[in-house]
Amino acid sequence: MKKFLPFAFFAFALFQSFIVSAQSSCPQIINSTFRIITDNSNPTLKRVSFDFINPTSGNKRISVLVRVNGSTVINICVDASGQQGVQRSYTTTQFTVSNLANLEVAITPYTGNDCGGTPCSATIRSIGGAPLPVVFADFSLSRSNAAVSVKWETVTEINNSGFSVERNNNGNWETIAFVRTKADGGNSSSRLSYAYTDINNNKAVSQYRIKQVDIDGQFKYSEVRAIRGTEQDAKTMVFPNPSSNGTVNVVFADASVRDIMLVDMAGRTVKQWNAYNNNSLQVNNLVPGMYTLRSFDRETATQQVQKIVIIGR
Structure with a gap:
């Protein structure tokens, strides 16, 4: 043995x-x-x-x-x-x-x-x-009129130079700001908080991500987050819908704590998120078919239901 x-x-x-x-x-x-x-x-x-x-x-x-x-x-x-x-x-x-x-x-x-x-x-x-130089603990977006507040936290930083804030414009990612690390010498084992305010008048949904850059130039990306446009109602949005690649993005009105369930046409639970507390969610690897997304807001005790159609993968 x-x-x-x-x-x-x-x-x-x-x-x-x-x-x-x-x-x-x-x-x-x-x-x-x-x-x-x-x-x-x-x-x-x-x-x-x-x-x-x-x-x-x-x-x-x-x-x-x-x-x-x-x-x-x-x-x-x-x-x-x-x-x-x-x-x-x-x-x-x-x-x-x-x-x-x-x-x-x-x-x-x-x-x-x-x-x-x-x-x-x-x-x-x-x-x-x-481990990689940075472990992200949180990344969230919120909008007040044209101002989008981008906030993130780290719990570990090693040889970190800082963070590029990137926004997706018509399928092209562009850097809108660079925020230097708060860690002394680029190293920290404590929770550190960062924020940047982006003036964004986009009427449609905008996507953001954080690019963490090492002192030696290596980098990694955070998850992608989405925020509604200036003229879009404060309701749950799903896009693209229908989806041709098995992936949909869900944008909620706010970052309230929600219990979320995705159910197929046979009534089977396909995916489930309990106590989810971000304002956007990406769902991947869905096979073609019709689905129902149910989200229950724990604070208001209200439920929203969205139909999702997947036509390809």
Whole structure:
């Protein structure tokens, strides 16, 4: 029987022991337990292991994506449902990597019965066995007349130079501002908050994203968020609808806490988000057909229903 030993390296100290702030129902990844396990007989054989906790009832999933030299070697959706409040471990199957510098791991938690749509918490990423320089904890938009307030938070920053705020104009992303890091020397293990106000008179929906830039020029993107236009009513919007690629964007009137359910024509729950508290949501990987999106606002106790049509994927 083969023995596996944890591959220890200094970068492990960079994985913080706190849990990223997320929806209260979101599976909690315990960052300090992340490790690369090396086969004692063959050092090129590795496994990824981490612990997690399911805080509430309901369907939960965790996406585990492992790439070596840019090629996907593991892409699995782990069932994290059940055993509420119990700390559990997950370990991947073996994969081969000769140089850890070529290893990339992404761990993303979801509420619902699959790993599609918008995650309920920040993705934990590891490059070369260590985390990426920045972990986003939150990213939100709000509008007051022509002013769009773009806000985001980080819980970890390493060698960070700052953030480019980008807006999508007619399918083209453009930089509208650069916000320098608040971290001393580009490094921080504390929660830091950022904001930028964009004067945006667009009458249609606008999309935003944050590009985090390292001191050495490397970068990564946040998720994409959307905000309604200046002349659009404060109601839930779905676009494109119909969709020809299996993806739709949902923009809510505000960032109230909502319970959201996507149901197919047979009445089956396809995706579910509990205690979702952002003003936009992207739903991916839908097969052709008709769906019903139900959103229940916990504060106002009101429900909205939208029909969604997928004509291609």
